[in-house]
Amino acid sequence: MKTCSRCIYNETIPEISFDEDGECSYCKLHDNMNNEYPTAKNGQKILDEMANKIKNDGKNKKYDCVIGVSGGCDSSYLLYLAKKMGLRPLAVHYDNTWDNTIAVENIHIMLKKLDIDLYTYVVDNEEFNDICRAFLQASVPEVDAATDVALTTVLYKAAEEHNIKYIFNGHSFRTEGISPIGWFYFDGKYMQSIHEKFGKMPMKTFPNLWLKKWLKWLTINRIKRLRPLYYLDYKKEEVKKFLTEEFGWKWYGGHHMENKWTIFCDNYYMPKKFNIDLRYVEFSAFIRSGQMTREEAIKKIKEPIPVEDDLIEEVKKRLGLTDEEFDNIMKAPKKVASDYKTYRSTFKLMRPFFWLMYKADLVPKSFYVKYTR
Ligand SMILES: [Zn+2]
Numbered sequence: 299m300k301t302c303s304r305c306i307y308n309e310t311i312p313e314i315s316f317d318e319d320g321e322c323s324y325c326k327l328h329d330n331m332n333n334e335y336p337t338a339k340n341g342q343k344i345l346d347e348m349a350n351k352i353k354n355d356g357k358n359k360k361y362d363c364v365i366g367v368s369g370g371c372d373s374s375y376l377l378y379l380a381k382k383m384g385l386r387p388l389a390v391h392y393d394n395t396w397d398n399t400i401a402v403e404n405i406h407i408m409l410k411k412l413d414i415d416l417y418t419y420v421v422d423n424e425e426f427n428d429i430c431r432a433f434l435q436a437s438v439p440e441v442d443a444a445t446d447v448a449l450t451t452v453l454y455k456a457a458e459e460h461n462i463k464y465i466f467n468g469h470s471f472r473t474e475g476i477s478p479i480g481w482f483y484f485d486g487k488y489m490q491s492i493h494e495k496f497g498k499m500p501m502k503t504f505p506n507l508w509l510k511k512w513l514k515w516l517t518i519n520r521i522k523r524l525r526p527l528y529y530l531d532y533k534k535e536e537v538k539k540f541l542t543e544e545f546g547w548k549w550y551g552g553h554h555m556e557n558k559w560t561i562f563c564d565n566y567y568m569p570k571k572f573n574i575d576l577r578y579v580e581f582s583a584f585i586r587s588g589q590m591t592r593e594e595a596i597k598k599i600k601e602p603i604p605v606e607d608d609l610i611e612e613v614k615k616r617l618g619l620t621d622e623e624f625d626n627i628m629k630a631p632k633k634v635a636s637d638y639k640t641y642r643s644t645f646k647l648m649r650p651f652f653w654l655m656y657k658a659d660l661v662p663k664s665f666y667v668k669y670t671r
Pocket residue numbers: 302303304305306307321322323324325
């Protein structure tokens with residue numbers, strides 16, 4: 299098995315290639331992004347300009363930006379950063395009813411100390427469970443797509459309601475990494491087609507990201523999505539320590555582990571059924587940005603992925619699946635997004651439009667690169 303000489307991505311990663319020194323194309327992509335999004339003095343300059351623009355556009359408004367919060371490390375730090383930039387954020391939480399208690403406490407601790415208002419959207423839990431069950435039955439890897447799609451919609455909704463022009467996203471490619479092209483796909487039509495085929499309840503409270511609505515938010519409301527952490531030398535361990543000491547924030551045991559459904563998807567369903575181990579993405583990012591050595595990563599990746607026994611039982615119970623039904627789901631032949639209806643062909647046709655949207659900071663570059671090819 300060929301493995302990158304710098305990170306731990308290997309030839310099983312989709313669309314990977316290696317140069318003559320054995321370094322992979324994703325490491326190259328990281329280096330390109332590292333140049334495109336500078337840190338230190340140059341990064342600070344960009345953040346200052348960003349803050350001025352947001353303040354200007356937010357004059358006479360109660361809030362000037364929206365920040366999605368999960369209780370996790372990145373979104374918690376983003377709240378602190380926004381305040382430090384002199385902004386007036388509105389925190390937005392999408393509650394899929396599977397929140398971890400520590401995560402919820404974290405949200406409240408941060409908001410109280412920073413004096414930030416919260417906008418929460420709670421989905422009907424039976425309806426959300428119905429969507430989860432439908433995705434499991436569809437046998438695709440994106441069983442947590444519902445959370446990502448809904449969070450995106452709720453962020454736009456909150457921004458529209460309060461006439462806010464900016465959405466902050468807590469992604470940091472230096473820490474979270476660049477997920478391999480083709481590992482995941484999600485959009486509003488994909489949600490709908492799987493739910494129509496396998497779901498049992500009508501979609502009433504689930505905030506789906508319909509294309510028509512999204513285009514309105516992009517072109518009429520002109521709501522921009524920004525990633526401020528790209529301009530910081532963002533080090534996960536240091537940030538965790540800072541949040542704990544400064545705010546009494548608590549670590550909940552792993553990346554994206556603030557939600558039980560996400561833990562099930564990332565730590566059990568995807569690795570067991572699809573051989574997708576997200577730690578490759580995270581550890582490789584840590585190596586590239588000097589937060590972990592390659593030796594350390596090789597050692598750590600051999601450790602089993604932690605999953606509590608109770609969690610699997612809880613998933614079966616909440617989704618009303620018998621042991622046999624659950625086993626059948628785990629054994630069913632694997633499917634991919636292209637086996638179902640999606641917006642992909644529409645996105646492809648709209649590639650020039652989305653290029654303009656990316657250039658205007660209205661959609662993230664990763665969307666343009668991955669979804670319109
Ligand atoms: Zn690499």
